[in-house]
Amino acid sequence: MIGTDTPALVVENIVKRFNVASEPWWRKLTRSKNETNGTNGLSRNVGQENGHNQNGGTNNGTPRAKRGKQIVTAVDHVSFEVERREIFGVLGPNGSGKSTLIRVLSTLLLPDEGTVTVFGLDVDKQSMQVKRLINRVSVDAAFFKKLSPKENLLYGARLYGVSGAEANIKAQEILKRLGLRENSYTEPMEEMSRGMQQKVAIARAFLTQPILLLLDEPTTGLDPRSKLEVQSFVRELRDVHDATILITTHDMYEADVLCDRIAILDDGKIVALGTPAELKQRANRNGHEPTLEDVFMQLTGKELVEKEDLSDFEPDKVLS
Amino acid sequence: MIQSIRLEMRQSYAFVARNFNLVKRYWGWEVVWLAYSIANSLSVTFIGAGAGEITGETQIDTDFLITYLLIGTLVWRFLASIFNNISEMIAWERWEGTIEYTFMAPVRRINQMLGQTIFAIVYSFLFTVIIGVVVAAFFDLDFSDADLVSATMILLVGSVSFVGIGVVASILPLLYPERGAQMTNIVQAFFLLVSGIYYPISVLPKWLQYLAKISPATYVLEGMRAALLPGTVDAAPTSFVWPLLLMGLIMLPLGMYLFQRAERYTKRTGKLKRNG
Numbered sequence: 022m023i024g025t026d027t028p029a030l031v032v033e034n035i036v037k038r039f040n041v042a043s044e045p046w047w048r049k050l051t052r053s054k055n056e057t058n059g060t061n062g063l064s065r066n067v068g069q070e071n072g073h074n075q076n077g078g079t080n081n082g083t084p085r086a087k088r089g090k091q092i093v094t095a096v097d098h099v100s101f102e103v104e105r106r107e108i109f110g111v112l113g114p115n116g117s118g119k120s121t122l123i124r125v126l127s128t129l130l131l132p133d134e135g136t137v138t139v140f141g142l143d144v145d146k147q148s149m150q151v152k153r154l155i156n157r158v159s160v161d162a163a164f165f166k167k168l169s170p171k172e173n174l175l176y177g178a179r180l181y182g183v184s185g186a187e188a189n190i191k192a193q194e195i196l197k198r199l200g201l202r203e204n205s206y207t208e209p210m211e212e213m214s215r216g217m218q219q220k221v222a223i224a225r226a227f228l229t230q231p232i233l234l235l236l237d238e239p240t241t242g243l244d245p246r247s248k249l250e251v252q253s254f255v256r257e258l259r260d261v262h263d264a265t266i267l268i269t270t271h272d273m274y275e276a277d278v279l280c281d282r283i284a285i286l287d288d289g290k291i292v293a294l295g296t297p298a299e300l301k302q303r304a305n306r307n308g309h310e311p312t313l314e315d316v317f318m319q320l321t322g323k324e325l326v327e328k329e330d331l332s333d334f335e336p337d338k339v340l341s
Numbered sequence: 342m343i344q345s346i347r348l349e350m351r352q353s354y355a356f357v358a359r360n361f362n363l364v365k366r367y368w369g370w371e372v373v374w375l376a377y378s379i380a381n382s383l384s385v386t387f388i389g390a391g392a393g394e395i396t397g398e399t400q401i402d403t404d405f406l407i408t409y410l411l412i413g414t415l416v417w418r419f420l421a422s423i424f425n426n427i428s429e430m431i432a433w434e435r436w437e438g439t440i441e442y443t444f445m446a447p448v449r450r451i452n453q454m455l456g457q458t459i460f461a462i463v464y465s466f467l468f469t470v471i472i473g474v475v476v477a478a479f480f481d482l483d484f485s486d487a488d489l490v491s492a493t494m495i496l497l498v499g500s501v502s503f504v505g506i507g508v509v510a511s512i513l514p515l516l517y518p519e520r521g522a523q524m525t526n527i528v529q530a531f532f533l534l535v536s537g538i539y540y541p542i543s544v545l546p547k548w549l550q551y552l553a554k555i556s557p558a559t560y561v562l563e564g565m566r567a568a569l570l571p572g573t574v575d576a577a578p579t580s581f582v583w584p585l586l587l588m589g590l591i592m593l594p595l596g597m598y599l600f601q602r603a604e605r606y607t608k609r610t611g612k613l614k615r616n617g
């Protein structure tokens with residue numbers, strides 16, 4: 022069905038914008054003039070409804086925001102390809118668009134522009150086939166809180182056509198490896214710690230044997246041992262089950278050791294893409310071997326820093 | 342082929358099993374809800390018992406009135422329960438935060454609805470039977486002339502349109518994350534008012550009578566009374582099956598269509614969820 026030379030994932034020029042509530046007019050009025058030139062971090066990628074360079078209702082093709090709304094471009098013309106059996110990392114500061122990108126890939130958001138194909142299948146037009154091939158773990162381990170891990174996992178697995186009996190055996194195997202106490206398996210989820218819930222969330226995705234696994238900060242909130250266990254699990258999925266993995270994380274070390282290639286997002290745009298070694302080569306050396314963290318610091322959040330510097334600068338104080 | 346039918350049945354079953362697990366885990370709440378519903382139905386039925394004293398008339402056939410109201414309250418319990426179960430399908434998942442996982446799974450909406458419908462009918466039927474048995478125990482009623490086969494048929498056919506209406510109502514929590522669930526109560530109140538649950542629709546103002554004509558609950562009620570209270574309605578019970586079948590055939594696909602439109606809208610605007 023799927024040609025062997027098709028890449029696992031092709032992302033072409035994806036744009037995703039959101040309408041978010043803008044500041045009400047009365048607050049704009051009550052603010053002093055020099056403040057209104059946008060000092061909050063958000064306004065950097067926002068097309069103000071009556072902002073500058075908006076003539077004829079467009080800003081380089083950006084649609085005009087509705088009344089009382091402004092447009093946030095969460096993902097801004099992002100393109101990349103992920104090969105089969107690759108572990109591909111997406112790094113970026115908070116709000117840079119990582120989760121939004123993953124939602125587009127997992128059919129939960131429709132992009133405003135661009136296309137995504139998973140093993141040659143279009144995520145919008147052939148979404149049902151794509152859904153069978155993928156699964157996603159996200160930071161918020163959302164479950165039916167009163168149900169036990171067993172009940173939640175069997176429900177999840179059945180949705181993918183896995184029988185209850187099979188899911189039950191596999192779920193216990195996975196959870197045991199991740200170090201979940203056996204008696205928690207049949208107790209309500211709400212009694213578990215966040216990290217434990219996260220492990221069940223990981224099991225939910227692994228159970229369905231996706232060939233493209235989208236991991237949105239899967240290890241956030243896990244203790245060091247569990248983190249390592251998840252990492253070795255991810256590798257095993259790739260090595261044994263031929264899965265392709267796209268992962269976001271705020272742990273630079275994890276990204277370095279786990280990923281074959283990494284894309285760094287800032288403000289919805291890809292600012293760097295390459296193997297960890299390539300990325301590190303680009304960073305300035307301040308007397309030590311550059312780490313991925315150095316790369317991250319150099320490439321992201323520039324605008325934010327510049328704006329903060331500007332707003333800290335108060336001419337009156339300097340004069341007096 | 343067989344393989345794929347099995348797979349899809351397993352998906353529908355996932356919803357049935359999940360919902361029964363939820364009932365099991367929230368059993369305390371179920372007991373409270375049952376007690377509330379019994380009290381509610383009883384108090385309506387006692388109006389019938391008190392009719393003579395209220396009006397001072399001695400000629401009133403209170404047994405008849407009690408049965409009339411009992412049928413009304415039980416049918417309403419059943420239909421409202423179907424409606425609630427279906428329309429809350431999205432609200433629940435929003436509340437728990439699982440909606441993204443359900444929508445991401447390779448499940449056709451029709452299979453999801455099928456699972457929810459099977460659960461809703463079984464649950465509502467058991468629920469209504471318990472209320473019926475308890476309430477009937479308070480009175481000395483005679484159902485020997487009742488046509489139970491027709492009654493069951495009408496109830497089942499009627500529930501199909503209510504599933505359709507429930508699917509339409511479940512769109513509200515999809516579109517309005519905060520208040521959508523409460524809005525579905527308004528839909529329910531509308532049907533309670535116009536469908537002649539506790540009174541003949543002829544007492545309603547003309548304009549409400551027009552609305553009564555398009556409410557499937559009206560036909561379920563009339564049909565049930567024709568089957569269980571012989572002599573009250575001129576028509577044969579089965580004559581109410583056709584309008585109900587027709588309404589079901591319209592409401593169900595319409596509900597599915599609107600739901601899919603709404604689902605696409607939420608995926609375009611990012612209303613599904615935005616944590617993480």
Ligand SMILES: Nc1ncnc2c1ncn2[C@@H]1O[C@H](COP(=O)(O)OP(=O)(O)OP(=O)(O)O)[C@@H](O)[C@H]1O
Nearest residue numbers: 039095114115116117118119120121611614615617
């Ligand atoms: N459903 C939504 N509706 C409106 N705005 C949204 C929605 N989802 C994301 N955004 C906005 O899009 C931008 C990118 O958010 P996103 O969640 O993708 O960031 P992120 O890189 O995952 O951040 P973090 O590291 O904190 O998880 C933010 O400005 C956010 O407010």
Ligand SMILES: [Mg+2]
Nearest residue numbers: 119120237617
């Ligand atoms: Mg995120």
